Amino acid sequence: xxxxxxxxxxxxxxxxxxxDLRNSPGRSIDLKYAGEREIACINIWSSNVIHKIGKxxxxxxxxxxxxxTYFRRFYVKNAIAETDPCLVAAAAVYVATKVEEAPSxxxxxxEAARSVFSGAFPNDATVLAExxxxxxxxxxxxxxxxxxxxDLAQFAGREDxxxxxxxxxxxxxxxxxxxxxLYQEYRQECDRQASMLDLSDTTLQMAWFIINDTYRTxxxxxxxxxxxxxxxxxxxxxxxxxxxLQGMKAFPQTNKATRRTSDDTGPSRTRRQSLNTPSQLSNQxxxxxxxxxxxxxxxxxxxxxxxxxxFFARFPISMSLxxxxxxxxxxxxxxxxxxxxxxxxxxxxxxxxxKIPKGLxxxxxxxxxxxxxxxxxxxxxxxxxxxxxxPPGSSTPTKAAGDKAAxxxxxxxxxxxxxxxxxxRA
Numbered sequence: 001x002x003x004x005x006x007x008x009x010x011x012x013x014x015x016x017x018x019x020d021l022r023n024s025p026g027r028s029i030d031l032k033y034a035g036e037r038e039i040a041c042i043n044i045w046s047s048n049v050i051h052k053i054g055k056x057x058x059x060x061x062x063x064x065x066x067x068x069t070y071f072r073r074f075y076v077k078n079a080i081a082e083t084d085p086c087l088v089a090a091a092a093v094y095v096a097t098k099v100e101e102a103p104s105x106x107x108x109x110x111e112a113a114r115s116v117f118s119g120a121f122p123n124d125a126t127v128l129a130e131x132x133x134x135x136x137x138x139x140x141x142x143x144x145x146x147x148x149x150x151d152l153a154q155f156a157g158r159e160d161x162x163x164x165x166x167x168x169x170x171x172x173x174x175x176x177x178x179x180x181x182l183y184q185e186y187r188q189e190c191d192r193q194a195s196m197l198d199l200s201d202t203t204l205q206m207a208w209f210i211i212n213d214t215y216r217t218x219x220x221x222x223x224x225x226x227x228x229x230x231x232x233x234x235x236x237x238x239x240x241x242x243x244x245l246q247g248m249k250a251f252p253q254t255n256k257a258t259r260r261t262s263d264d265t266g267p268s269r270t271r272r273q274s275l276n277t278p279s280q281l282s283n284q285x286x287x288x289x290x291x292x293x294x295x296x297x298x299x300x301x302x303x304x305x306x307x308x309x310x311f312f313a314r315f316p317i318s319m320s321l322x323x324x325x326x327x328x329x330x331x332x333x334x335x336x337x338x339x340x341x342x343x344x345x346x347x348x349x350x351x352x353x354x355k356i357p358k359g360l361x362x363x364x365x366x367x368x369x370x371x372x373x374x375x376x377x378x379x380x381x382x383x384x385x386x387x388x389x390x391p392p393g394s395s396t397p398t399k400a401a402g403d404k405a406a407x408x409x410x411x412x413x414x415x416x417x418x419x420x421x422x423x424x425r426a
Contacts (some may be wrong), residue, residue, distance in 0.1 A: 005224070009142035014073055016221050021076065029079035032424075033417040037346055040217070040332070041339045042080060045410040046071055046089055047216040048403070049116055053093045056112035057104045061212065062147060067096035068215040069145045070135065076221065077138050081421040085414065086117050091131040099143045148211045151229035155311075156199045199233070207236040210329065217332045223325060230317065231325035339409060340402030346409070 005011050021027055030039055047068050054064040070092040071085075090113035097104045106125050113128075114121045122128070136143070199207070210232040214220070219228055312319065338344040 005146050005226075008144065008146060009140075010144065010146045011224065013140065013142055014221065015224060016076070018222065021218060021221060024076045026075045026078045026080070029421075030075075030081055030417065033081050033420040034413055035347070037335060038413050039080070040335055041346060041406075042085070042410055042413060043072070043218065044216045044332075044336050044339055045406055046085055048406070049086070050089050050093055052116045053090060053109070053112045056115060057093070057097070057108060059093070059097060059102060059104070060100070062149065063093070063096050063100045063102055065147050065149070065212075065215055066100055066145050067092040069147075069220050070095060070139060070143075072218060072221050074135055074138050079421070080414065081417040086113070086121060087127065087131050088135065089113075090121070090128055091135045094128060094132055095135060095143070099145075146225045148214070148225040148229040148232065149208065151226040152204070152207055152211060152232065155229060155233065156204055158204065199236075203236050203240050206240065207232045210235055213332070214329060216336065217328065219325065219328065227317070227321065227325060230312075230315070230322050231329060234312070234322055234326055235329065339406045342401075342405040342409075 016024070022031070027039070034042075050067050050071060051064050054067065067089075071089055074088055074092070075083075075085075090109055093113075094104070094106060094109045097109070106128060110121075110123070110125050110128055114123070207229075211228065214228055214232070312322075335346070338346055
């Protein structure tokens with residue numbers, strides 16, 4: 001296993017562009033018989049069934065994530081219309097349990113798969129064992145996977161460090177002498193802690209859940225894990241603002257006369273500057289510097305972590321890339337909701353397709369819902385709830401009903417794809 005992500009097979013062999021994914025041997029065949037949204041529905045369904053198999057085996061989340069990644073990589077080279085995704089999903093879980101050092105007996109995996117697929121699964125363990133070898137071969141024997149969970153823990157300073165935990169808790173009391181062999185490690189730990197993101201346990205847990213949901217998409221094939229972690233943090237911070245952002249949520253409103261007077265008497269200012277007083281700006285800058293400052297030698301206080309706004313401002317990455325990921329993650333929730341609600345169509349065409357916004361809004365996974373009579377905020381609300389699509393008198397289904405509806409819809413798509421492929425070959 002490569003200790004450096006950029007030297008690993010994950011970074012050098014399994015990060016694709018959207019063009020490469022669309023034209024891959026497997027995806028190019030599937031797109032002949034199903035639309036991109038239908039294939040995205042299959043991705044959501046496959047992730048759910050892999051999670052159910054892992055849950056019956058009492059597997060950790062990292063095992064499930066690895067299995068989903070194997071499943072995605074397998075279908076880059078192979079077509080869903082030509083294989084049995086149920087068998088591939090079970091084999092992916094079986095291989096993932098071995099790689100992640102949580103092995104399960106093949107009969108246990110077989111029993112769990114039969115339970116998830118309601119008995120419609122081979123009862124012969126040799127079939128699963130044979131599929132295991134086919135899966136490993138199509139993965140080019142690249143079995144080590146880098147997940148966004150590690151990057152999330154590193155960004156939040158929750159991973160293991162060189163300094164003992166009891167020493168970290170008593171950082172103010174444990175200050176080695178400059179000539180001590182532990183002094184260099186202490187200084188490195190102070191610098192590391194000073195650059196970490198300040199996230200509460202609740203916020204960190206929500207970011208973890210969002211990363212779990214990203215495995216229902218193709219993001220693990222398209223982006224490095226650390227960018228996925230950044231997108232999850234961004235969504236979490238928006239939904240649960242950091243205390244440092246509370247004062248920036250609402251600014252004091254000034255009347256038009258005051259603004260006109262300030263614009264006439266003073267130099268031109270940007271919109272953000274016009275909404276903040278000089279004292280507020282200086283306080284924000286000072287607080288940001290204080291939170292991100294590295295403690296001096298022998299500092300009696302523990303290093304302060306960085307606020308989310310400062311963290312993203314300092315991180316060497318284009319925010320447009322992070323926002324593209326954010327939009328695709330949000331769009332996946334909309335499609336997931338449609339898949340589990342039998343009253344909602346998977347496909348929803350706009351009244352005027354020519355008016356669909358281009359750019360980040362028209363991602364591969366989902367196209368935005370366009371309604372010329374609604375504002376941007378109202379349109380976003382409909383995207384999240386889809387209440388406007390529900391027939392009169394209908395309601396949102398329960399979890400069990402949603403899973404059943406998703407299973408039925410995906411099975412119909414799979415059967416249609418298989419039948420069309422067989423007719424073409426005949």
